[in-house]
Amino acid sequence: MKKMSLALMASMMLLPVVSFAQAIPQPPASWVAFQQEEAAKQAAFNKQMKDEVDAFLRSHPEVNAYFDQVRAANKARYQAEHQK
Numbered sequence: 001m002k003k004m005s006l007a008l009m010a011s012m013m014l015l016p017v018v019s020f021a022q023a024i025p026q027p028p029a030s031w032v033a034f035q036q037e038e039a040a041k042q043a044a045f046n047k048q049m050k051d052e053v054d055a056f057l058r059s060h061p062e063v064n065a066y067f068d069q070v071r072a073a074n075k076a077r078y079q080a081e082h083q084k
Contacts, residue, residue: 057064
């Protein structure tokens, strides 16, 4: 009886999910194309920003030294907190 009631509860939870998934229409091709174009623009922007940051860090070694100090301090703090 317990297995039967569990199966009934599981089917009651899964049935609406399956029927809802079948009720969602496919998006128009223009919307899909727009999303792909926006994703490509975002990827290009992110790459440009990364290249600019990398160029800045290469030309300013003192900033890299600062970041190394911050990383070391954070690592030490993390290890001190998790050794308790």
